[in-house]
Amino acid sequence: MKKYSTEIYNTIKSITNKGPKELHAPFFTEHEKYFLNKCINTGVVSTIGNFVNIFEKKISKVTRSKFTVAVNSGTSALHLSLIAANLKKNEEVLMPAFNFIANANAVSYLGGIPHFVDIEKESLGVDPIKLEHYLQRVLKKKGEEYFNKNSGRKIKILMVTHIFGHSAKIKEIIKLAKKFNFIVIEDASEALGSFNDKKHLGTFGDIGVLSFNGNKIITTGGGGAILTNNKKYFKKIKSLSTVCKIQHQWNYNYHDVGYNYRMPNINAALGLAQLKNLKNLLSSKRKLFKLYNKKIKNLSWVSLLNEPKKCKSNFWLQTLIISKKNKSLLEFIISYVNKKGIQARPVWNLINLNKPYKYCPSMNLKNSIEMKERTFNIPSSAGIILIKNERK
């Protein structure tokens, strides 16, 4: 085990050199200070302000989404997407268990019940073939609606996550969703700048979600966005995110129960500065992948997760996959590398293994269980490349 751990440690060390050793550090330039100062000088730093409107327009431009609503986190974006999709108490929502917990939490906020599905090993996204076989067995149709035969609960929403900046088999998943009249919420939190066949991730489904948390490809400190081409969803989400206030210059009236989820102006200012550097960040992440891959290719027992065919990944987190399931080796490597000052992390524990979700319905999760025990992330900051260039 020591031999394998040393191989990984030496590889990471030789590449990160004097760059950041954490999993994903944000990268800032003078732009950020300029934009933040500019925002502070306006005195408008909170939930009203022009930086947010401009940020939304720029995100729409990058993603080619007709509408964008900027909010204060990816989690609140998921929450509002589910309200827009009209999720009701006791309905089940299909989602991968190999996923960040925010998806399940957002469903729970509305009294819904996550129903866990398996992934395929190539992209680590939902497996459309396995899911179709499962749904044919487990669903019952009543009129135009589908119900879980075992629980009797309605299922009308499928959540899909693009993992670590790589595209899930989204075209096949959308085709499958159409067969069952599912609304698709596409969690592209980790995938700004990633495309499948030249179409930005998060724009295939009915609603897409991005996150701009501090560890993402660009950051607004904390923040998220909802992408949609559907005007009805857009209007509903925009209104919900601004406490359902009826627009008026001075009167305060509200047409429904809303949420204080709008992205603050100061966060949007930071985001605008980050977007100026997006191209640079993306090319650095690709360069970093190539550097790692050149070395990892020489190791027979491990490989680096690559972008799927016809796709363009943002390579948000570099992901190593051990060729055979070996939980103790995985744990040994992670512990060894961390003790030596380099951050390496296992993927999230499967959501269904966490206390609040232990009793939720689930299909056979064979691939998820296997990949959880074969996969880990290594330092992936754009700064590893960009700081090197600055030093030249």
Ligand SMILES: Cc1ncc(COP(=O)(O)O)c(C=O)c1O
């Ligand atoms: C796949 C996925 N979904 C949702 C989220 C939630 O985003 P946030 O942290 O902005 O709430 C994250 C990020 O943390 C994520 O990685």
